[in-house]
Amino acid sequence: MDNLGTDVVVAGAGPTGLMLAHELALAGVDVVVLERLPERTGLSKALNLQPRTAEILELRGLLDGAEERSFTTVQDGHFAMIPVDYHCWDTRFPFQMGIPQAQVEEYLEERLAAQGTKVVRGAEVIDFVQDKDSVSVRHRTDGGETRLRAKYLVGCDGSRSVVRKGLNVDFPGVDGQGFGVVADVLFDKIPDGAQKQWRTMRNVGEPTGATTFKGLIPLGEPGLYRFVYGDRASRPKDIRSAISHEEVRQALLDSYGETATVSEIRWASQFSDAARQAEHYRVGRVLLAGDAAHIHFPAGGQGLNLGVQDAMNLGWKLAANVRGWAGDDLLDTYEAERHPVGAQVLHNVAAQLGLTPRSHESRALRDLFADLVTLPDVNRHLGGMVSGLGIRYTTHGTSHPALGSRLNDQELATEAGPLRPSTLFHDGGFVLLTTSSAHFDAARAHARSPRLTTQLVTSPPWPSTDAVLYRPDGYASWVAPTPTPAR
Ligand SMILES: Cc1cc2nc3c(=O)[nH]c(=O)nc-3n(C[C@H](O)[C@H](O)[C@H](O)COP(=O)(O)OP(=O)(O)OC[C@H]3O[C@@H](n4cnc5c(N)ncnc54)[C@H](O)[C@@H]3O)c2cc1C
Numbered sequence: 001m002d003n004l005g006t007d008v009v010v011a012g013a014g015p016t017g018l019m020l021a022h023e024l025a026l027a028g029v030d031v032v033v034l035e036r037l038p039e040r041t042g043l044s045k046a047l048n049l050q051p052r053t054a055e056i057l058e059l060r061g062l063l064d065g066a067e068e069r070s071f072t073t074v075q076d077g078h079f080a081m082i083p084v085d086y087h088c089w090d091t092r093f094p095f096q097m098g099i100p101q102a103q104v105e106e107y108l109e110e111r112l113a114a115q116g117t118k119v120v121r122g123a124e125v126i127d128f129v130q131d132k133d134s135v136s137v138r139h140r141t142d143g144g145e146t147r148l149r150a151k152y153l154v155g156c157d158g159s160r161s162v163v164r165k166g167l168n169v170d171f172p173g174v175d176g177q178g179f180g181v182v183a184d185v186l187f188d189k190i191p192d193g194a195q196k197q198w199r200t201m202r203n204v205g206e207p208t209g210a211t212t213f214k215g216l217i218p219l220g221e222p223g224l225y226r227f228v229y230g231d232r233a234s235r236p237k238d239i240r241s242a243i244s245h246e247e248v249r250q251a252l253l254d255s256y257g258e259t260a261t262v263s264e265i266r267w268a269s270q271f272s273d274a275a276r277q278a279e280h281y282r283v284g285r286v287l288l289a290g291d292a293a294h295i296h297f298p299a300g301g302q303g304l305n306l307g308v309q310d311a312m313n314l315g316w317k318l319a320a321n322v323r324g325w326a327g328d329d330l331l332d333t334y335e336a337e338r339h340p341v342g343a344q345v346l347h348n349v350a351a352q353l354g355l356t357p358r359s360h361e362s363r364a365l366r367d368l369f370a371d372l373v374t375l376p377d378v379n380r381h382l383g384g385m386v387s388g389l390g391i392r393y394t395t396h397g398t399s400h401p402a403l404g405s406r407l408n409d410q411e412l413a414t415e416a417g418p419l420r421p422s423t424l425f426h427d428g429g430f431v432l433l434t435t436s437s438a439h440f441d442a443a444r445a446h447a448r449s450p451r452l453t454t455q456l457v458t459s460p461p462w463p464s465t466d467a468v469l470y471r472p473d474g475y476a477s478w479v480a481p482t483p484t485p486a487r
Contacts, residue, residue, distance in 0.1 A: 004134065004149050004150060004151065005032070005148040005149050005150060006030045006031060006032045006148065006150045007024075007029045007030040007031060007150060007151050007152070007322045008024055008029055008030070008031045008032075008150055008151065008152045008153070008154065008318065008322065009031075009032050009033075009034060009125075009135070009137045009148055009150045009152070009153045009154070010024075010031060010032070010033045010034070010153075010154050010156055011034055011125040011137070011153065011154065011155050011156060011157040011161075011162070011163050012033075012034075012035060012036075012155070012156040012157035012158055012161075012290075012292070013033050013035035013037075013105070013109065013119045013121075013156075014105065014156060014158060014290060014291070014307070015046075015101065015104050015105055015108065015290070015304050015307055015308050015311075016156040016289050016290025016291070016292075016307035016308060016310060016311050017033055017035075017154075017156030017157075017289075017290070017311075018033070018105060018108035018109055018112060018119075019108060019307075019308045019311035019312065019315070020154060020156060020289060020310075020311035020314060020315050020318075021033045021112050021117055021119075022060070022108060022111055022112050022115070022311075022315075023311060023312065023314075023315020023316060023319065023428060024315055024318065024319055024322075025112060025115040025116070025117045026060070026115065026315075026319075026427070026428040027315070027316065027319030027320075027323065027428050027451075028319075028323065029318070029319045029322050029323065031117055032117075032120060032148060032150070033112075033117070033118075033119040033120060034120050034123040034124070034125055034137070034139050034148075035119050035120065035121050035122075035123060036122075036123065036124040036125070036157075037121060037122070038121050038122035039121060040102065040105065040106065040109075041102070042102050043102060043267050043269075044100035044101035044102045044103070045101055045182065045269075045271075045298070045303075045304075046100075046101040046104075046298070046301065046303065046304035046305075047098060047099070047100055047101070047217065047219075047226060047301070048074065048096045048097065048098055048099065048301040048304075048305075049066065049070075049096065049097040049099055049104070049304075049305065050077070050096060050301065050302065050305040050386065050387045050388050051086055051089065051091050051093045051094060051095065051096070051387040051388065051389050052091075052305070052309060052387055052388025052389050052391065052406070053304075053305045053308050053309065053388065054066075054093035054097060055091060055092070055093060055389075055406065055407075055409065055422075055474065056308070056309065056312045056473065056474060058092075058093075058409065058422045059407075059422050059425040059426070059473070059474050060425065060426060060428070061423075061426045062107075062108075062111060065107055065111070066097065066099060066103075066104065066107055067097065069099055069103040069104075069106075069107055070097045070098055070099040070103075071098050071099065071100075071198075071219065071220030071221075072098035072197060072198045072199065072218075072220060073095050073096070073097060073098065073199070074095060074096040074097075074098055074198055074199060074200060074201065075095050075199060075200050076095070076096075076200055076201050076202075077096060077201065077300065077301070077383060077386045077387055078201040078205075078300060078301075078386070079300060079348070079352055079373065079382045079385075079386060080299065080351075080352040080353075080355035080356075080366070080369075081201070081205045081206055081207070081213075081215075082355075082369065082370045082373050083200065083201045083202050083373075084201075084373060084379055084382050084383045084386060085379055085383065086383045086387050086389070088376060088379065088380045088383065089380070089383060089384065089387065089389045090408045090410065091389055091408060091409075092408075092409055092410075096301065098198050098220070100219070101304055104304070120141075122141055122142055123139050123140070123141045124139055124140045124141075125137055125138070125139045125155075125157060125162055125163065126138045126139060126140055126145070126162065127162065127166050128153055128163070128166055128286065130153070130284050130285045130286055132284075133151075134149050134150065134151060134285065135149070135150055135151070135152065135153045135284075135285045135286055136148070136149045137149075137150065137153050151285065151322055152285050152286070152287065152318060152321075152322070153285065153286045153287075154286075154287045154288070154289055154314070154318070155167075155286065155287070155288045155289070155292040155293075156288075156289050156290050156292055156307070156311070157292050158290070158291045158292060159291045159292070159295045161288065161291070161292035163286060163288065163292060164278055164288055164292050164293070166286075167280075167283045167286055167288070169278050169279050169280045169283060169288075170278070170279040171276045171277070171278050171279070172276060172277070172279065173274065173275045173276030173277060173295075173346070174274060174275050174276070175272075175274050176235075176272050176273035176274040176275065176297070177232065177233055177234075177235060177273065178211065178230060178231050178232035178233055178234060178235055178272075178273045179230050179231060179234070179235050179236055179239055179270055179271070179272060179273070180213075180228060180229070180230030180270070180271045180272075180273070180297070180298075181227075181228070181229055181230055181243050181247075181248065181251065181268060181269070181270050181271075182226060182227070182228050182268065182269055182271065183226075183227045183228075183243070183248045183265055183266075183267065183268035183269075184219065184224065184225070184226055184227075184265070184266040184267045184268075185224070185225050185226075185227045185248070185252065185262055185264070185265050185266070186221075186223050186224050186225075186262070186263045186264040186265075186266065187223045187224075187225060187260055187261065187262055187263060188223070188261040188262070188263045189259070189260055189261040190223060190225070190260060191216060191255075191256035191259055191260040192256075192259050192260075194216045194218070194225065195216075195218055196218060197218055197220075198217055198218045198219075198220075204216060204217050205217075205228065207356060207357050207366075208229075208255070210233075210356075210357065210358045210359065211231055211232040211233035211234075211356055211358055212229070212230070212231045212232070213228075213229065213230060213231075213232070213356075214227075214228065214229040214251075214255045215227070215228040215229070216228075223263065224266075227248070227251075227252060227255075229251050229255060232273065232353065232356050232358075233358075235272075236270065239270055239271075239272045240270075241270070242268075242269075242270075243268045243269065243270050244268075245265045245268065247268075248265050248268050249262060249265070271297075271298065272297075273297040273353065274295060274296075274297075275295065275296040275297065275346050275349060275350065276294070276295050277293065277294040277295075277339070277342050277343060277346055278292075278293045278294065280335060280339075281293050281334060281335040281338060281339055282331065282332065282334065282335050287314065287318070287334065289307060289310040289311055289314055289338075290306070290307030290308075290310055290311070291303065291307060293310065293338075293342060294306065294342040294345070294346060296345060296346050296349040297349050297352075297353060299349045299352040299353065300348065300349065300352060300386040301386075302345050302348075302349070302386060302388075303345075305388055306341070306342060306345055306388075309338075309341070309388060309391075310338050310342075312473045313334055313337060313338050313473055314334045314338070315428075315472075315473075316428060316471065316472035316473060317330050317331050317333065317334050318331065318334075319428075320449060325448055325449055325450060326448060326449075333395050336395060337393045337395055341391055344385065345385075348382075348385050348386065355369055389406070391406065392404045392405050392406075392475075393475055395477075396476070396477045396478065400465070400479045400481055401462075402462040402465055402468055402476045402479045403476055403477070403478075403479060404475055404476060404477075405462075405475065405476050406474055406475055406476075407421055407422065407425075407470050407474040407475075407476070409421055409422045412433065412457045412459050412461060413457060413458045413459040414455065414456060414457050414458060415456070415458060419455070419457070421433060421455070421461075421470075422474075424453045424455055425453075425470070425472065425474060427451065427453070428451065428472050429449060429451030429452055429453055429472055430443075430447040430449050430451060430452045430453070430469060430470065430471060430472060430477075431452070431453050431455065431469070431470045432447075432452060432453070432454045432455065432467060432468075432469050432470075433455050433457050433461035433467065433468050433470070434454065434455070434456060434457065434461070434466065434467035434468075434480070435456070435457060435458065435459075435460065435461075435466045435467065436456075436466060436467070437454075437456065439466065439467035439480050440454055442478075442480070443467060443469045443478060446469055446477065446478040447469060447477075447478075449472075451472075460482065462476070462479065464481055464482045465479050465480060465481055465482060466480045466481070466482050467479065467480035468480075
């Protein structure tokens, strides 16, 4: 293969594309990020990082920087606006970090630039052609149209992805029937009962009628709130049209009456409750991740998190393929692992929408469901789903409970003192935690990767194990169970 402009072209510099580019650059892969917008808008749809996203950022030493940009810590998650407690999970981060999407993007782009990879802005991907060795990506810039040839193209270009459309993969799902609006509003006088600081999901959103809902989330700056409202059963003629500030003012008046006074509406946008998922995430040398692969109503605060976690799953596998130490079998596990996770999110979002109190019966169902959520097992199950902590990949088998499970980053004992295992993942390689060097060779053979950090520990890395090998994204792919003593 000659005349390649780069190893991988990433289309789109949203959170998914930036996280993926970060992972590729970390592994020494040459990557070019093409972004249609000439500059960042500074606007934010998402406002939160879920616990599993915090864990993966910690694996790369990126969490502190994100924390510096966050404006609050939210002690719970929610399912259909019913609070769900994460503290029953074995994680160091049993909470949501309140952080605007624009801050996540700016920070990831900074970290990417620090690795020597810059986003090419004002570069819109138009289409592509692939053959068995490469993919040629046509894109438009100020200077006209150009082609860039690479080993792979990844479409991280959002819900209306041209990469997905170019692949002709099916995108089955539902168009939805309703709409929502988000608006960032500065109040002179905040509505009665509104939280001053976002600490819990309690009272920040609620159904207001059979199909309508509203919510008010404090954004950290005095008087500044995210106002969310909508109707699950009616839809504007054009969901993509701009929403006027007058409409938002009227909705505020309808929701909070004269008690609140508005100083400024900074930004407003409409969104839909369509839900669709690409049938395939990979066709030859072209892959999809994030909203390009799945779209859904933003219930539970999951979309950005899902995309960043797609990127973390794909990054090391694609890098392994490009660097030549693994082939198609590993790359194919990206779709095998992440498609079911995306499907599960679409499914739980549909269930959340199903809890809309449309009728006397569904109000009763919602009340009953809210009672059930107070049961520890139900709370844990739903919390695991929405937070991402419940994901376990079965690719490596299920013969031991550790296999496919995430690193929970509890401190381990070593001869040099206590160790946080997440610190060993910063370079993006595999990590072996083992009580004996006797497991080095077996782990190396399993990982196949030249990038493997071995760490001797004096406490078991997982109950009843002598060694656990973790993949670069922090899931266990091989274990040496502690032998059971002969009787
Ligand atoms: C109202 C609303 C609220 C939300 N709230 C939350 C929340 O609280 N928590 C949460 O986790 N998620 C939330 N989400 C979902 C979240 O915003 C998305 O899942 C997330 O933006 C997906 O990131 P992405 O990088 O995959 O796609 P995007 O953020 O859409 O980024 C795609 C990028 O690709 C660029 N692009 C598009 N076409 C091209 C092209 N042809 N060539 C080059 N570049 C291109 C775009 O300009 C953009 O920069 C919300 C969504 C909405 C609509």
